[in-house]
C-alpha cells in the first residue's frame with residue numbers, strides 16, 4: 001500500500017460495476033424474453049461483427065457460443081456475490097436492469113412481476129449491507145423483439161416503450177435506489193450501434209442519419225426518465241452515461257489540432273452537450289449539413305430536452321485516443337477501440353487498450369470545466385489474463401498498479417476542484433466481456449472459475465486486488 005497525501009470527499013461512492021447481460025445468465029428464466037445480447041455470438045465472431053457490422057438478429061447459428069446465456073449465473077448467486085462486495089466494504093454497486101426481464105418483448109403493456117421481484121431481492125440484499133445501488137436502466141440489451149420488429153432506436157416507437165419500462169422501474173424502486181443512469185455509453189452509437197441502438201450499419205447511405213435519429217429518440221427517452229425520477233422524488237439523481245476517450249492531437253501541427261478538436265467534440269461531447277446543456281450544440285449544424293442529415297424533430301422535443309437535463313455525468317474511462325488530419329502513414333494501434341493511431345508514450349493492455357491514468361485526470365478536468373455538474377467514474381479497469389495459482393490464489397499486482405494510478409489521477413482532479421461523486425471499477429467480479437464475449441478478459445477483484453467454453457466450477461475466489469481495494473475503501477483512498 002502507498003500513502004496518498006490527497007483526500008477524497010466524505011461519502012465518496014466507492015464500489016464496482018456490472019451489466020445484467022454480462023453476468024446474470026438465466027437468459028430464459030423468470031419469464032425473461034430474449035435480448036439482443038442473447039443472440040450475438042461470443043469469441044471471434046463477435047469481434048468480426050463489431051469491426052464490420054453486418055448482422056442479422058434472426059439468424060442464430062449453432063456453431064457459435066452465446067456466453068451471455070449463462071454469464072456467471074448471478075441470477076442464482078447474487079446473495080453470495082453481494083456478500084463478497086460487502087466484505088470489500090463497497091459503498092455502492094452499479095448494476096443494470098435487464099429490460100427483457102421486465103418487458104420480455106418490449107412492447108407489452110404489463111410488466112413481468114417475476115422480473116421485478118428479482119431486482120427487489122437484489123436491491124434488498126445490497127441495502128442489507130448498506131450498499132447503495134446505482135442503476136443503469138439500459139446497458140446494451142434491448143429486448144430482441146424491439147430490434148427485429150421495430151428496427152431499434154431509429155424508430156420513434158422506442159421512446160414510448162422505453163418510457164413504459166423506465167416509469168415502471170422508477171416507480172417500483174425509487175425508495176430503494178437513489179442513483180440512476182439512463183443509457184450506458186450512449187455515444188458508443190457512433191461505433192457500435194448494434195449494442196447501443198439495436199441496429200446495424202448495412203446501408204451506409206442512411207446509417208449516419210439513422211444513428212443520429214436513434215440518438216435523438218434516446219435523448220427524449222432519457223429526459224422523460226429524468227422528469228419521472230424528479231416527480232417521484234426530487235432527490236433522485238438521474239444521470240447520463242458516456243464513454244470518454246481523452247483525445248490528443250498527434251502533434252502541434254494546427255491541422256492535426258483542429259482534426260482532434262472536431263473529432264473529440266463529436267465523440268466525447270456531443271451527447272453530453274445535448275443531455276446536460278439541454279440543447280443541440282451549434283457545431284452540429286455544420287456536421288448535419290455536410291452529412292446531409294435531417295432529423296425528424298417533433299413539436300415539444302427540444303423543450304423536453306431543455307427542461308430535463310441529466311443531473312450528473314457518469315462515464316467510463318479505459319483509454320485515450322490520438323487524432324490527426326491524415327492518419328494515413330502513421331503507426332497504427334493494435335486494438336485501441338477509440339483510435340487508429342498509436343501513442344508512443346503509452347503501454348497497452350493484452351487487448352491493445354492503451355493505459356493512460358493522466359488521461360483520466362484530463363478527462364475529469366475537461367468534463368468539469370465544460371459542464372459544471374457532478375461527475376461519476378462508473379467504469380474503469382484492466383482486462384487481463386489472470387492465472388489461478390496453487391491454493392486458488394490470484395496475484396494480480398498489475399491490476400493493483402493500474403487502479404492505484406487511476407485513483408491517484410482522480411485524487412489530483414478532486415484537488416483541482418472537480419466535483420466527483422464516486423468510482424465504480426468495471427467488472428468488480430469477473431464476467432463476460434462485452435466486446436469479445438470471452439471470460440478470459442477478466443477485470444474483477446473476484447475470480448470466477450468459468451472459462452471461454454462456459455466450463456468450470458463457477459466458484460468465486462478473492463484475488464490479491466480484493467484485499468487491496470478493501471483497504472482503499474476503508475481509508476477513503478488515503479492508502480492505495
Ligand code: BGP
Pocket residue numbers: 019022140184185243316379383426432433434435436441
Ligand atoms: C464498456 C461497457 C461494458 C464493459 C466494458 C469493458 O464499454 O460498458 O459493458 O464490458 O466496456 O469492455 P470489454 O468487456 O469489452 O473489455
